[in-house]
Amino acid sequence: MARTFRRKQSAHPIADLNVTNLIDLGFILLVIFMIATPLMQQEQKIPVNLPIESVSAQPKPEKERSESITIQADGTVHIGDRGYSIKQLDVEFARFSAETKPPVIHLRLDAKATAQQFVTVMDSLKKHNLTRIAFDTQVAR
Template identity: 45%
Template structure:
């Protein structure tokens, strides 16, 4: 069992595939999608109220449901326009879950404050306590 240490001829074909560039590309695409996905979720164009910039706690892997109220007072569940009665039914379904999602409430800055209070009253009625009120940073 003697080993021979010979150089390969330069004209021989390479039988291995270098996968390092493919792995780098996969990680780069993963990072791009992780950054752009939260930006795509905000679909209803709203003029959100402004607040002073502060450090936001990082969100872990938690389910978030978005409730939006546009300047006309129309309530949206994600992208779908709904009435307050249907919102009440949907919140009732969420309250029966063992781990209810975080409710992100987005209200246009131009609407009457009472519209947001109406939605918050429905949330409190079903004893859902994980609420986030979205604002813009000045």
């Protein structure tokens, strides 16, 4: 009787799953989000003492493009983080109103700013038909 020294052929599939690539992908996405998150929060760079309102239910904002206008107590006006004079504001507002869908204007007014500064900016907004305005305030604690 002859002896065979070959191994028996197994017909079952290998059930190992290599997850190393998935773990690498997860860490890469984590790093990307850690880097990108601070870049998305550039609106709040200018420190402003906002007026205080009583506690009320706030409507949830829609996902639309918005521009932040900050009026500080010393009279400087900022769009985003760039300072502008009143004449330069007219140029920027004209550019906003020329767009097919103008942005929502978030008006941030320092509590110590004068009413004249506020009225001047509002007149310029009305002149360029930018009527979608939200006023940023602090909530009383």
